[in-house]
Amino acid sequence: MRQLPLGVQLAVSSRFETFRAGHNLAAIEELCALGRAPGQVPLWLCGAEGTGKTHLLQAAVVRLSERGSAAAYLPLERCAGLGPSLLDGFEQLDAVLLDDLERIAGDPLWEGALFTLHNELQEQGGRLVVAARLPPAALPWQLADLRSRVAASSVHTLKPLPEQDQAEALLARAAARGLEIPAETLSYLLRHAPRDFGALCRLLDRLDDASLATQRRLTVPLAREVLEGP
Numbered sequence: 001m002r003q004l005p006l007g008v009q010l011a012v013s014s015r016f017e018t019f020r021a022g023h024n025l026a027a028i029e030e031l032c033a034l035g036r037a038p039g040q041v042p043l044w045l046c047g048a049e050g051t052g053k054t055h056l057l058q059a060a061v062v063r064l065s066e067r068g069s070a071a072a073y074l075p076l077e078r079c080a081g082l083g084p085s086l087l088d089g090f091e092q093l094d095a096v097l098l099d100d101l102e103r104i105a106g107d108p109l110w111e112g113a114l115f116t117l118h119n120e121l122q123e124q125g126g127r128l129v130v131a132a133r134l135p136p137a138a139l140p141w142q143l144a145d146l147r148s149r150v151a152a153s154s155v156h157t158l159k160p161l162p163e164q165d166q167a168e169a170l171l172a173r174a175a176a177r178g179l180e181i182p183a184e185t186l187s188y189l190l191r192h193a194p195r196d197f198g199a200l201c202r203l204l205d206r207l208d209d210a211s212l213a214t215q216r217r218l219t220v221p222l223a224r225e226v227l228e229g230p
Contacts, residue, residue, distance in 0.1 A: 014058035020169035027156035036125035047158030050198025053131035084113035091120035
């Protein structure tokens with residue numbers, strides 16, 4: 001896994017095993033099958049916030065690393081300010097996974113660097129995998145050649161996790177972090193937290209931090225404090 005010169009860390013719970021597939025099985029299968037082969041088109045994940053784009057990108061990096069492949073994950077929302085030279089050298093990797101691609105669409109310098117990276121990965125057998133809220137055609141590309149390349153992507157539009165599956169998925173995510181959510185706390189969270197699985201996952205992160213800081217279990221009072229806190 002390529003280390004970046006900034007504090008980008010993969011979430012402990014971002015594994016395929018902790019992602020409830022729902023209607024997104026085809027996307028997971030293609031991500032699990034990532035491997036070297038010349039001429040591969042980009043793999044494009046799109047969908048609203050909370051549909052699991054970041055989770056799946058990070059899970060793919062972990063799976064590739066476990067297989068001995070070299071991969072890099074880059075969240076552009078956080079990293080775009082460092083400039084397009086950040087992509088230099090990535091063409092040597094087996095896969096480059098870019099999150100928040102809408103962040104650089106419309107920027108000529110970034111688009112030029114992305115176009116070069118895509119072409120070099122295609123030649124050398126690597127794969128470009130990206131995530132954005134919108135499909136390729138809906139982004140404001142300035143570089144016509146890049147627009148045509150991403151238009152050929154293998155596109156998967158992720159669907160939100162149905163509410164009836166959220167409890168089990170949240171328990172699995174907690175277990176992957178070594179957390180136990182008592183039944184009464186889970187019931188409280190599902191009644192009072194936003195019914196958006198992405199928001200539930202972010203809330204779980206806050207609960208984990210609060211539990212560690214206070215050395216308390218994930219009780220209803222702790223959950224209430226976190227929900228009502230700043």
